Amino acid sequence: MQISLSDMKPLARSLTGFNGSSEMVLGTILLRVHAQGVTKTIKFSVVDVRTPYNAILGTPWIHAMKAIPSTYHQCAKLLGNDGRVITLRGDQAAAGDLLIAEEEIFEIIIDEHDPSKTVRVGTYLSDETKDQIIAFMKENISTFAWSTNDMKGIDPNITTHELNVDPTFKPVRQKRRKLGPK
Structure with missing residues (x-):
């Protein structure tokens, strides 16, 4: 500016x-x-x-x-x-263009033997930062929980979500909202 x-x-x-x-x-x-x-x-x-x-x-x-x-x-x-x-x-x-730029993310496979172990990285990061993140993730791959099954010994209540809804209330159906193709 x-x-x-x-x-x-x-x-x-x-x-x-x-x-x-x-x-x-x-x-x-x-x-x-x-x-x-x-x-x-x-x-x-x-x-x-x-x-x-x-x-x-x-x-x-x-x-x-x-x-x-x-x-x-x-x-x-x-x-x-x-x-x-x-x-x-x-x-x-x-x-x-801004919305498209925000959506420009790519996935990096951290473990070649297990494609589910991927990291989504935004293009707004510098190449150096991306490389540092990838190196850190690969170095510490066993530390991260890639799914709830990886968290042995942890109470499932920590990873589950419940809605506290009164069953006597009638559900409200909202009007459908149409969005543009972009």
């Missing part, structure tokens, strides 16, 4: 990404965000990770702009400086 980080204030906390990974925040920085003629200064958390986007405009920006977001329509409505309602539209092609 070609921004000088000299104004960044150090901050020690972590953020959880969309992929579930936890990243340490390097600090926070105040940046002016200009959207359709409306400019607000917003505090951003800075992390050092590879992503397909430069910034995420979250609830602080939504509240500052008094915007009404719609993830379904991939847009946000807000009032312009002149009082008119402005619609900011998302880039659907870019959002689709």
Whole structure:
């Protein structure tokens, strides 16, 4: 984004990404965000990770702009400086590419004699990190439980899941939701 980080204030906390990974925040920085003629200064958390986007405009920006977001329509409505309602539209092609990028994972077979012992690795990891994970998994293959059968002596209640449902309640059938092919 070609921004000088000299104004960044150090901050020690972590953020959880969309992929579930936890990243340490390097600090926070105040940046002016200009959207359709409306400019607000917003505090951003800075992390050092590879992503397909430069910034995420979250609830602080939504509240500052008094915007009404719609993830379904991939847009946000807000009032312009002149009082008119402005619609900011998302880039659907870019959002689709992002979803495809998140799904780009591949499986690595750790044990050549047992193809069920595989690890799913995301493409967002560097080759060096992938190699380190594979080496670690191969070195410690006997440590990992690849199925519940591998956990001898452990109570099955730890690996099973039950729903605490009142049998006197009638099940609710929800309306079918159609999803696009992508």
